[in-house]
Amino acid sequence: MKHAISYHTLAGNSPGFYGLLGAAAVLILLGLFASYNMEHHGHTITGMTNQIVWGMPHIFAIFLILAASGVLNVASISSVFRKTFYHPLARLSGLLAITLLIGGLSVLVLDLGRPDRLVVAMTAYNFKSIFTWNIFLYNGFMLIVAIYLWFMMERRMERYYPIAGMVAFLWRLVLTTGTGSIFGFLIAREAYNTALLAPLFISLSLSLGLAVFLLVLIIDCWETHCPLGEGILHRPKTLMGIFVGAVFYFVLVYHLTNLYITGRHGVEYFILVGGGIYTFLFWVGYLVVGTILPLLLIYYPKFNQTRASIIAASVCIIVGGISLLYVFIIGGQAYPLQIFPGMEVTASGFFDDAKVHTYIPSHWEIMLGISGFGIAALLTAMAMKILPFLPRSLADAAVGPEFTD
Numbered sequence: 001m002k003h004a005i006s007y008h009t010l011a012g013n014s015p016g017f018y019g020l021l022g023a024a025a026v027l028i029l030l031g032l033f034a035s036y037n038m039e040h041h042g043h044t045i046t047g048m049t050n051q052i053v054w055g056m057p058h059i060f061a062i063f064l065i066l067a068a069s070g071v072l073n074v075a076s077i078s079s080v081f082r083k084t085f086y087h088p089l090a091r092l093s094g095l096l097a098i099t100l101l102i103g104g105l106s107v108l109v110l111d112l113g114r115p116d117r118l119v120v121a122m123t124a125y126n127f128k129s130i131f132t133w134n135i136f137l138y139n140g141f142m143l144i145v146a147i148y149l150w151f152m153m154e155r156r157m158e159r160y161y162p163i164a165g166m167v168a169f170l171w172r173l174v175l176t177t178g179t180g181s182i183f184g185f186l187i188a189r190e191a192y193n194t195a196l197l198a199p200l201f202i203s204l205s206l207s208l209g210l211a212v213f214l215l216v217l218i219i220d221c222w223e224t225h226c227p228l229g230e231g232i233l234h235r236p237k238t239l240m241g242i243f244v245g246a247v248f249y250f251v252l253v254y255h256l257t258n259l260y261i262t263g264r265h266g267v268e269y270f271i272l273v274g275g276g277i278y279t280f281l282f283w284v285g286y287l288v289v290g291t292i293l294p295l296l297l298i299y300y301p302k303f304n305q306t307r308a309s310i311i312a313a314s315v316c317i318i319v320g321g322i323s324l325l326y327v328f329i330i331g332g333q334a335y336p337l338q339i340f341p342g343m344e345v346t347a348s349g350f351f352d353d354a355k356v357h358t359y360i361p362s363h364w365e366i367m368l369g370i371s372g373f374g375i376a377a378l379l380t381a382m383a384m385k386i387l388p389f390l391p392r393s394l395a396d397a398a399v400g401p402e403f404t405d
Contacts, residue, residue: 005088007388010381016223017381024378031371034364035110047360052333056361057111059325060369062179063208064104064376065138066201066321069176070209072097072145072168074236075152079165085235089217091389094149095380096213097172098142103376105138110368130182137175144168153387176202183332190267191332196257200250207243208321210236211314216380218311220390227395230307237310241298244317248291251324267335270356271327278331281323290320330359 010017037045048055074093078086086093109115125132148164151157180201183192214236221228255272258264271278297303297313334357384390 006392007091008390008392009388010224010385010390012381012385014223017385020377020381024374024381027371027374028378030367031107031110031369031374034367034371035115038111038364038368039115046362046365048365049357049359051357052330052359054329054333055359056365057107057369059322059329060372061104061107061111062325062329063318063322064100064107064372065179066176066205067208067212068097068100068104069141069172069179069202070205070207071100071213072172073206073209074213075148076165076169076172079152079162080169082162085232088232088391088394089213089236091149091152092217092220093213094145094152094168095383095389096216096376097145098149099376099379099383100212101138101142102379103372103374106375107369107372110371130178130185134175134178134182137171137178141168141171141175144171173202176205183329188337189332189335190258190264190338191271191328191335194254194257196250196254200247200254203243203246203250204321204324207240207247207317210240210243211317211321214240214310215314215318218307220384221394224390226390227393229395232394233307233310237298237304237313240313240317241295244291244294244298247324251286263338266338267332270335271331275327275331275334278327278334282327285323286320286327289316290323294320333357334359 046055071093074086075090075097077083078090109118112118121131122135125135127133144164145168148161148168151161151164177198180197180199183189184194184197186192214233218228218233220226255268258268271282273279275282294313294316297309297316303309336355336357
């Protein structure tokens, strides 16, 4: 017999709740202050240049966008693949998908320097540009997930719930493909320009999204004193390990492909051996912290028996994901453009001297980037206070054997 899951809103009267709102407000104010200064003084106060145009704000923004896509996977497994085990978590999954995406897009808008120019991007479309496609993909994603949540929470619309779930699932795949294609379609940068970036970004979104979801779930259950059984955490934890392995597979194929192509040996040497901070972040930040440690914490019997190991593994995956994005996005721009491959070119002073471009992120960029997390946290907390997104109990006995077998 299927157990009915009861949901509730946040009471919103605890010190932890007000502390979260206060911390989120501080992060948002810091981001607005940074955006104001970047608009007033120009991007010259940042570490970005006309060669490295995507800096730390874009790392945080793309992280949030990927996490928004990946976190919806929890709800998709419930409705698309009919795994009732994930059904009690579906509402929170859909909410996080919307709030994380809003947080990421807010960072991108504030980084424009002239946010009012967004009106131009929304009214004058160049359909040969992947950025134009993404305007429709991101807005469509929020609309579809909002409808998905409505069908999920309204009993009268329950029969349409699987259809909405399938549409949201397919749209999410297209959205993440579009995000990866931003770089995959750039033929001038040797580190980019490959179709492998679409599946790489999809797998990365799945691992990052599930890591963020488990952290939010554990924190919410701790704050609301909601019983959280070990059974409800076991499957997502194991699935997260599979996603980490999938990311590693595509990263490995990506680098082996570049090593096979003679013309890309230079950029591979730069990233893997002689890139300084980029090499360090790849081997230590991504491979050790973001891949090896989480797999040990998830699968090694001596480490995977506690809830603390799930928290530690999720944090490591997030750190590894940010490190990988930093290496790929900023390192790919730092490596000099090969305007005439195989030719000797007299340096003209227009960045064709084959020198590695330096980039040091400024505090303004970091302030703006972390404000996206504040926006997502504030919207999530307010939504959970208004609408019932949280199950009253996630104890193994309360949700029933069909959820924990």
